Amino acid sequence: MDSQLLAGTLEMLVLQVVTSNPAYGYQITQEVLQRSKCYFELKEGSLYPALHRMEREGFLESYWVEAGPKRRRKYYRATPQGLAALEKKQAEWHRFSTAVNGVLGTPADALA
Amino acid sequence: MRWPEENTNPFPSPHRQEPAVLRADILDELADHLALSAEHEMEFNGQTRTAAWARALDRFGDPDAVARRLWWDAMKGKVMRDWIQTGIAGLSAVVVLFVGIYVIMNMQSMQATQAKLAETLQRMNGQSQTPAGETLDIEVRRGKADGPPAAGVRVELRARTVGKDNWPVSLETDAQGRMKFFPVPEGTYAITIHDPQSGMTLRTDHTVFAGVGTARKLVAPDVALARAQLVLKQPLPFPNNRMLVCVKCSGTLSVGDCRWNPEAEFFVGNAGMYEFVQETGYSQCATIKGPATMLLLPAIALTFTACPILRNPKYPPDQLCMENMPCQEAIQSVTLTAGQENVVTMELTANQVQKAEQYMKAYAAKRWMPERNADEPPPLDGYVWAAHPIEDTVRVRCGMTSTMADAAPATVTFPGSGEDAKECTAGGGMDWRMLTIVDMANLTKTYPSECRFLISSGALISHSVFPWKRTACSRESGQPFPLEVGPALHFEVLRDREVAYVDITAFVRGDAAAAPCAGVLLLAPCPQPDNGELTWRSPHLLVVSDTPPEDL
Known part of the structure; x- marks a missing residue:
């Protein structure tokens, strides 16, 4: 995929993943990969800086969970502020995709 | 190969404001991700542990770089703020340093200026208040401004300034007709110049200003001295044939801008009790002052004035003459000739003598009363x-x-x-x-x-x-x-x-x-x-x- 297209939607995808349940980094990559039918393969070099930035901005909050001997796991979940931001980004994305689809054709065709 | 390896430290040097768990959190989070990724490879792709880790690392990229970036993203605000503060502090230090240097240089410059000012003030103060003052050069020429130098001329400098010492100083001109008064304090001075060659005197004023040396050029008269004898004649009879006569001699000779006068404008030396010869009524001898003196006067036109007053035994003649008593004067104008003996004859009239008697009585009544004790009666008229x-x-x-x-x-x-x-x-x-x-x-x-x-x-x-x-x-x-x-x-x-x-x-x-x-x-x-x-x-x-x- 084009990385520039992903960069603009990374935050929205991450927020969407952690909206329903808290998730850790690797889980988020796998969830996005699965939901996008292996289209979005998030690079760790981009994911973690994005997670940390969204946490500093208040869109996400995190907590640690013991995952084994000498192993900890960090979970992220959306904050109310993050949910509002996700809603706003989704609406914007729908308007954008609708417009793009209107130009290009049906979404099914585009996805195919 | 696992990540992080032992003793791995992908982070920069610790920062003083860095949270204590930041580095551990980053390492743990990334290590968990890599471990999960490796486990995934081993579980779903059947790879060995090493291959799985290699595959996980290959897909992840450089975990050290990611760790450093995460640390930087977390710390860049504080680091930047620290850098700014450090920069500001450094800049402030540089500014302070430059300001300090500027102030020090200015202070040094001011101190140097003040030192110069103090030195100047001290010099000016010294010039105006200390006896060490300015130079006063005097040059005396004979006859005219470009005439020969007048040597041996005595110049007396006397302060006129009120409250100061009279400061009389007397010098003589050298062979070049010059002299130098130094140091002369600031003030106004009376200059009296005695010329022994002409027997004349010049009086003038001179002002000395602080910091200004001055020079005066004077012209002495080209006149020789003449011998003169004074002869008095009085009308007889007269009591005791003795009379006190005060004699004045005056004259003026202008040389250039200078007006010279005989030194003995009022010479008491030729005044005194004159013993008149009864047969002739003449006297050439002031009895009190000794033999008649041959006067040495400048050979110019002179005016002699004889003031006859009667003698009081309680008053010396000199003092009487200095009292400048009123009298009816006898005046005689004579032009003396150098190289010969001049005789100045002055004849007192009976009226002048009678006036002298009257003035003497009045003077005696006013001032010559003898001292008396308290129990004595007041002096009476007479x-x-x-x-x-x-x-x-x-x-x-x-x-x-x-x-x-x-x-x-x-x-x-x-x-x-x-x-x-x-x-x-x-x-x-x-x-x-x-x-x-x-x-x-x-x-x-x-x-x-x-x-x-x-x-x-x-x-x-x-x-x-x-x-x-x-x-x-x-x-x-x-x-x-x-x-x-x-x-x-x-x-x-x-x-x-x-x-x-x-x-x-x-x-x-x-x-x-x-x-x-x-x-x-x-x-x-x-x-x-x-x-x-x-x-x-x-x-x-x-x-x-x-x-x-x-x-x-």
Whole structure:
């Protein structure tokens, strides 16, 4: 995929993943990969800086969970502020995709 | 291969504001991700652990770089703020350093300026207040500005500034006619220049300002000295033929801008008691001052002024002349010639002499009263012209006025006998009137007691004596009294006195209204008839008058 297209939607995808349940980094990559039918393969070099930035901005909050001997796991979940931001980004994305689809054709065709 | 390996440290140096768990959180999070990824490879792809880790790392990329980025993202705000603070602090330090350097340089510059200012002020202060002042160069030329140098000219510098020392300094010009006064404090000075060649003096002023040296160029007169002798002539007769004359000499010679005057503009040295020769009436000798001096005066046109005044024995002639007493002056203008002896003859008229008598009486009445004790009566009116000891028979021509000039001599004989007999001849035949005798100090020093005095040669109308007892007028019988002009008077001394005052209110013979106001009184102490121990004191001839000053 084009990385520039992903960069603009990374935050929205991450927020969407952690909206329903808290998730850790690797889980988020796998969830996005699965939901996008292996289209979005998030690079760790981009994911973690994005997670940390969204946490500093208040869109996400995190907590640690013991995952084994000498192993900890960090979970992220959306904050109310993050949910509002996700809603706003989704609406914007729908308007954008609708417009793009209107130009290009049906979404099914585009996805195919 | 696992990540992180032992002793791995992908982070930069610890930051002082870094949270303690930041590095561990980052490492744990990334390590968990890689472990999950490797486990995924081993579980779903059947790879070995090493291959799985290699695959996980290959897919992840450089975990050290990601860890550093995460650390940086977390810390960049603080690090940047720290850098800014450090930069600001550094910049502030640099600014402070530069400001400090600037201030120090300015202070050094100000100190240097202040030091220079203080030095300048000190120098100026020293120039204006200390005796060390400016230079005053004086150059004296002879005859004209470009004439030959005048050597040996004495220049006296005297401060005129009030409150300062008079600061008289005197120098002589060198062979080049120059001299230098240094240091001369700021102020105004009177310069007096004495030129020995011409015998003339120049007086001028000069102002010295602080910080300014000045120079003066003066021209001395090209005049030689001339010898001159002063001869006085007075109309006879005159009492004792002696007269005090004050002589002035003045003149001016302009040389360039300078006005030179004779040094002896008022030379007392040629004033004094002149003994006039009776036959000629001339005198060339000031008796008090010794032989007549040959005057050395500048050979220019000079004006001589002779001021005749009568002598008072209590006043030295010099002092009398310095009193600048009023007189009717005799003036003579003479142009002296160098190389020869010049004779300056000045003739005093009878009127001038008479005026001198009048002025002297007025002056005596005002200022020459003898000192007296508190118990003595105030001095009375009257004027003593002269008091002379009578050593022997004295012949007196009492012709002080034209009226009396032709008076026939009269002889007065004092009481006594033998050597004690004194005879005095006084002018007579005229109407005399005498009012007061003031000073008898010269008669005697001490009279023990009961000494009587004889006053003769006149008609005594009334009298009073202080502190002597008044006695009755009586005529000394058996004593010659040729003029028969009046009774003799005896005074009795009641106590020891050195000075007594005698008030004789009238001493008249003949018509008082028509009489000239002059006379001669002979006073002599006499011995007590019953006391042979007392001896004669020197009798005195008092020339007295009650003539009032006409213009006073």
